[in-house]
Amino acid sequence: MKLQIDAALCQGHGRCYDLAPELFGDDDEGFGQVLGDGTVPPDKEHEARLAVANCPERAVSLTAVSVPTAVSVPTAVSVPTAVSGQEES
Numbered sequence: 001m002k003l004q005i006d007a008a009l010c011q012g013h014g015r016c017y018d019l020a021p022e023l024f025g026d027d028d029e030g031f032g033q034v035l036g037d038g039t040v041p042p043d044k045e046h047e048a049r050l051a052v053a054n055c056p057e058r059a060v061s062l063t064a065v066s067v068p069t070a071v072s073v074p075t076a077v078s079v080p081t082a083v084s085g086q087e088e089s
């Protein structure tokens with residue numbers, strides 16, 4: 001999960017960083033800022049959702065981050081066995 005704040009909507013109410021100080025900070029004017037790259041550790045998802053639900057400007061969004069699927073590895077290729085020459089008698 002990843003958090004984002006839409007700076008055009010944020011009015012600096014401060015609920016996000018009050019409710020989830022491990023995920024949000026504030027700038028010099030009190031506007032909310034996502035800490036780091038916004039990635040939410042699994043044990044902080046509740047706080048992230050709380051911040052989303054309590055932002056009065058609906059400026060906080062939480063999106064799922066797609067996890068790359070496993071890369072398929074080609075299976076072994078069969079190698080033709082050597083053909084033994086037939087000897088004519």
Ligand code: SF4
Nearest residue numbers: 010013014016032055
């Ligand atoms: S709660 Fe919303 S409006 Fe208030 S600082 Fe956080 S993002 Fe900005």
